[in-house]
Amino acid sequence: EPEVTQTPSHQVTQMGQEVILRCVPISNHLYFYWYRQILGQKVEFLVSFYNNEISEKSEIFDDQFSVERPDGSNFTLKIRSTKLEDSAMYFCAGGGTLATNEKLFFGSGTQLSVL
Amino acid sequence: GQQVMQIPQYQHVQEGEDFTTYCNSSTTLSNIQWYKQRPGGHPVFLIQLVKSGEVKKQKRLTFQFGEAKKNSSLHITATQTTDVGTYFCAGPGNQGGKLIFGQGTELSVKP
Numbered sequence: 519e520p521e522v523t524q525t526p527s528h529q530v531t532q533m534g535q536e537v538i539l540r541c542v543p544i545s546n547h548l549y550f551y552w553y554r555q556i557l558g559q560k561v562e563f564l565v566s567f568y569n570n571e572i573s574e575k576s577e578i579f580d581d582q583f584s585v586e587r588p589d590g591s592n593f594t595l596k597i598r599s600t601k602l603e604d605s606a607m608y609f610c611a612g613g614g615t616l617a618t619n620e621k622l623f624f625g626s627g628t629q630l631s632v633l
Numbered sequence: 634g635q636q637v638m639q640i641p642q643y644q645h646v647q648e649g650e651d652f653t654t655y656c657n658s659s660t661t662l663s664n665i666q667w668y669k670q671r672p673g674g675h676p677v678f679l680i681q682l683v684k685s686g687e688v689k690k691q692k693r694l695t696f697q698f699g700e701a702k703k704n705s706s707l708h709i710t711a712t713q714t715t716d717v718g719t720y721f722c723a724g725p726g727n728q729g730g731k732l733i734f735g736q737g738t739e740l741s742v743k744p
Contacts, residue, residue, distance in 0.1 A: 551731065561676060561721060561734040574731055609675055621666060621678040622732060 520544040524610050524625035531632055534599050539628045541593040541610030551611040551622065552585065552595045554578070561609065567593065600632045635660050637724050639735035647743050652709040654738035656722035663725055665698055665705045666732065671718040676734075679720075712742045 523542040531537050543550050552564040565575040567585050582598045597604055607629050611622040636659040646652050656665065664683045668676035680689055682698035682705060689696045693716075695708045705722055719739045723732040 553734075560736040561670075561723075563726070563731045563733065566731050574726070621681060622676075624675040624677070626675050 520623075522610055522612055522623050522625035524608075524628050526628055527626065528629045529631070531600055531630070533602055533632055537597050537600055537630060539595045539597075539608050539610075539630070541595075541625055542591060543593055543610065543612040544623055545591075547612035547614055547623070549573075549613045549620075550587070550593045551613075553609045553611060553624075554606040555609065555627075556606045564595075564608075597630075600630075602632050605630055605632045635724075635727050635733060637722060637733050637735040639722055639738055641738055642736060643739045643741075645741045645743065646712050648714060649711050652712050652716070652740055654707050654720050654722075654740075656705040656707075656735050658703045658724050660727070661702050663702075665702075666723045667696060667705075667707055668721045668723060668734075669718050670721065670737070674718070676721060709740075712740070714742050714744055716740060717742050 550567045566573045607627045610625040613620040666681045667679040687698040693710045719737040721737045722735045
């Protein structure tokens with residue numbers, strides 16, 4: 519089965535530094551998402567992306583966050599100035615359509631630790 | 634805002650015992666999905682329910698969607714150690730597209 523690939527698997531950074539999390543979605547997917555999961559907690563929606571623009575974002579996704587699909591394949595999440603509370607597992611996910619009955623395929627995640 | 638709630642948060646069972654997790658939405662859902670996340674892993678799609686009162690089975694797993702399409706349950710018969718993980722229900726957001734996840738039920742199975 520095709521997979522969503524995320525790199526790096528772990529990222530350690532100092533508070534205030536910029537990080538870029540990378541994802542290679544499944545090739546025929548059209549809709550992409552970033553979710554995050556703080557240890558032991560639920561999977562929280564951050565942002566959805568379609569046709570090279572953000573289609574929806576949550577309250578968590580403030581001005582410090584941005585997403586891009588620079589080359590038509592990679593999908594990136596940038597955190598401009600990391601805070602301690604940004605420490606979490608970040609999952610990229612994709613779906614074929616925006617239909618709400620479409621299942622999502624998740625990547626293995628990037629564990630971000632902000633020190 | 635729209636919420637999806639799950640109980641219990643944790644469930645510890647002896648191997649061979651049954652397990653049930655319950656999911657409730659603050660709004661009527663067009664469909665509900667269930668995902669399993671193994672320890673250290675990522676959410677993996679299990680099933681989707683669409684119709685009111687729908688019941689679906691996957692081997693020892695039984696999924697149910699409530700008549701009002703606001704609640705759902707997952708029941709595992711005769712748990713095995715391979716069932717260990719966190720089970721999440723998820724429903725579509727008000728604006729469509731995104732999925733809103735419940736808090737998850739973490740299942741541990743003692744051999």
